[in-house]
Amino acid sequence: MKTLELSPHVYDKSVRRRRAVLGLLVVSCLILLTAYFGESAGGGLRSIQRGFNEIISPIQEGASRALKPARDLVGWFGDTLDAKGDVETLRAERDALRQEVVANEAAARENTELRAQLEMTQALGLGDYGPKGARVINYDPSVWYSRIGIDKGSSDGIREGMPVIASGGLVGNVLEVTRGSAQVTLITDHTSGVPARTNKGRPKPVQGVVESSGAGNPNDLVMNYTPPRSTVRVKDRIVTSGTNSRRFESLYPPNLPIGQVTRIEDPGADSQEIHLRPYVDLRALEFVQVLTAVNGGEGE
Template sequence: MHSKQVRRRRAVLVALVAVSLILLTAYFGESPSSPLHSVQRGIVEVLSPVQEGASKVLSPVRDVAGWFSDTFKAKAQRDQLQKEVATLRSQLTVAQQKAIDDAQLRQEVGLDNSTGIASYQPVGAHVIGRDPTLWYATIQVDKGSSDGVHVDDPVLGDGALVGKVSTVASNVSVVTLLSDHSFAVAAEVQDASGDAGVLVPAVGNPNQLLLQYLPKPAPGQGPRVGQQVVTTGYKSGPLTSLYPPGIPIGQVSNADQNDLLNNGQVQVRPDADLRHLGAVQILTRTPAGSQLAQVPGG
């Protein structure tokens, strides 16, 4: 019984193939006015409106699917570009800082490099908690004393300074961000003069910083919009700055001459997105014979 069904199926298949070959031979051998061509044109005319209607109905679906696909691709490209920008900004800052240091210290020998960022050990950490207020002044991270983290260790995110460790437990730490009202750090503008001051959060605006106590510039001189602001870093006898020199903090966003002359300050926009930090780096080290110093309130 089974063999008969198999033979029957094979016979039907052979017959269908033979009919197909005959139709193809007749179709290509006949003129455009032949019956087969007429049948084809009739089928096309009947199905064309159906195909057009289906195309119009499905067009929004295809458009939506294409929009989602393009959106996902754009987001992935955006994230990749943001990482590349952060990396390039950090590399540029280091290069600019080295150029400034070389120009200012070219005649010096036997320089003390113990405060440089190379003397720190970075510890990667994930953000596991955030300040519930709108000021997002602190975050919690999943690294603590068991990982070598200490109070006052500098914390970086997006390739820039975002704050410092303020509380340490065995496996978790609290980081006070730049936007906290108590935060202050010695910083300088990366230009030929290297004007230095104290960077603090702007009152009432957690997205803005102020670089204060800048020297009065000569006419036409002083910080300009777009210039990078970095940590100063210093070592004086047993006193060592909390932060190594040359860490990017932000860029000058407003350099009003009147504000600079009368108040000695410019506005700075943070390089890092403090509200959306997902991962950070904690710069850890064990100072040997040095006392860490900080500006008042920092």
């Protein structure tokens, strides 16, 4: 019981002592703070700091040198981690740049294609036909139909039957039109027929109709209905003939390049078949032009 009676007294004494020391320390801090804050650069407390630092600076220097390997070791780990972080960052940058390069290449390709189309339009004097650029938005996946979708429709002045060209030459004609898009039948489609002629005449150009040589073959066309004994040679150029009859207006204006003769079956005979390869790669179309002012169309 004696112990229990003494405990509160000892406790109180201890608490008082503790509080006194704490108060003293806090007051010391405040005095130091106030004094240091109020004194000039050459004041006593700063002199103490300088003097103290002169003593401990060699210790600091020695410790710094002694601990350099430890710093280097930790730094090495840090650098390694940073390097890993850099790798991730650089990979992300590389991927972004790769996408940019792809986009730039695509833009350059588009630029080339559009420039070529413009040059062809100017060279062939197609400006009067109201060429309207369109982007190919779909390809018909069926083997039986050679068709593409474009992003221009009736709201852009596109109508059914309008001829469609690309930078190399004739592509086809408009089959169906919606307000914002259109479906184009390619010249390789089995329903297509294009009045055509040879570019050179011996003595005069050979007339015929260019049709598909078979469903699903985008690289081969055939020119039928040529006059007997007409002279056509391999590598001759085939172009659209335009309208030859007042009764039957052609959908296509004259002199649009179609393709180049590759072979002739039964040459000179009534049933001769002139095969040609289209100038336009019809499987890789990105941009086309719709001639909107042929045969009294709307035009620009």
